[in-house]
Amino acid sequence: MLSVRRFALSCILGCAAVSGCAHDLPPLTHVEHVDVDRFMGPWYVIASIPTFVEKNAFNAIESYERRPDGRVQTTFRYRKGSFDGPLKTMHPIGTVHAEGAGAIWDMQFIWPIKAEYVIAYLDRDYQQTIVARSKRDYVWIMARTPQISAQDFDALVERVAALGYAPGNLRKVPQQWPEPAR
Numbered sequence: 001m002l003s004v005r006r007f008a009l010s011c012i013l014g015c016a017a018v019s020g021c022a023h024d025l026p027p028l029t030h031v032e033h034v035d036v037d038r039f040m041g042p043w044y045v046i047a048s049i050p051t052f053v054e055k056n057a058f059n060a061i062e063s064y065e066r067r068p069d070g071r072v073q074t075t076f077r078y079r080k081g082s083f084d085g086p087l088k089t090m091h092p093i094g095t096v097h098a099e100g101a102g103a104i105w106d107m108q109f110i111w112p113i114k115a116e117y118v119i120a121y122l123d124r125d126y127q128q129t130i131v132a133r134s135k136r137d138y139v140w141i142m143a144r145t146p147q148i149s150a151q152d153f154d155a156l157v158e159r160v161a162a163l164g165y166a167p168g169n170l171r172k173v174p175q176q177w178p179e180p181a182r
Contacts, residue, residue, distance in 0.1 A: 034102030
């Protein structure tokens with residue numbers, strides 16, 4: 001529980017630290033429409049500008065499941081520090097905003113703190129996505145598969161740069177599947 005509180009505090013402090021930076025950037029664009037039910041399921045984190053929790057993540061995967069109340073049950077799991085590092089899991093709840101046509105969410109890791117979650121890119125087959133934030137502090141490139149082609153990766157990195165991020169801050173997340181049974 002302490003790590004969740006520490007994560008929430010880090011988010012607050014991080015947001016405060018970069019709050020002066022985002023106003024110089026154009027508004028963050030999001031995809032025109034997201035079929036939220038189609039977006040559900042597992043997404044492998046291919047690369048990110050990570051939160052402090054994710055800095056040493058291996059085999060990071062985020063899964064979404066629609067709850068009966070319409071919110072999104074999220075499970076973020078990863079191995080800390082190596083492929084056989086300890087398994088870490090977080091369970092934030094996503095709330096899809098009415099405006100934004102399914103592309104703007106809040107993620108709540110701990111009450112009452114909500115983090116912005118904007119689907120800034122989504123291919124038409126729902127196989128690759130970029131999740132961003134207006135503050136340009138964190139970003140995630142995710143895919144339905146643990147590996148993507150170098151050409152696809154480079155194109156996604158270009159999209160991240162076009163959103164106003166420094167692509168040099170991206171960290172490729174090591175993915176090695178199938179993960180050994182434990």
